[in-house]
Amino acid sequence: MYSFPKHSKLCGQKAIEQLYKEGKRFVVWPLRVTWMSSEGDTKVLVWAPKSLFKHAVDRNRLRRLMREAYRLNQDILGEGHYMIAFNYMDKEQHNYASIAKAMRKAMSKIKGL
Numbered sequence: 001m002y003s004f005p006k007h008s009k010l011c012g013q014k015a016i017e018q019l020y021k022e023g024k025r026f027v028v029w030p031l032r033v034t035w036m037s038s039e040g041d042t043k044v045l046v047w048a049p050k051s052l053f054k055h056a057v058d059r060n061r062l063r064r065l066m067r068e069a070y071r072l073n074q075d076i077l078g079e080g081h082y083m084i085a086f087n088y089m090d091k092e093q094h095n096y097a098s099i100a101k102a103m104r105k106a107m108s109k110i111k112g113l
Helices: 013-022 056-077 096-112
Strands: 024-028 031-037 043-047 082-088
Touching: 013 031, 013 043, 013 082, 024 096, 031 096, 043 056, 056 082, 056 096, 082 096
Parallel strands: 043 082
Antiparallel strands: 024 031, 031 082
């Protein structure tokens, strides 16, 4: 139940372009969330920009924290089928607690819409 296997990761240029073109957006600081309904399983993309974090270790840490927060709270989405992109926006690195809180709030908002 609390896993994040390969088939749950959003990959493929066409799918990502479709999500950013047709998806709905909102911000739960420090995350910008782009999402849309889909037919298949829920697929997730996590992203930390190189323009804000020049060192790969910093980007990797943020992506790891976002993946872990999603993995432990994915049951909030229930049985819905979505494509979701979580983009980290802040110039400062937040701790796990604030990222997890934002992730829970974002997933609750997606579920409620």
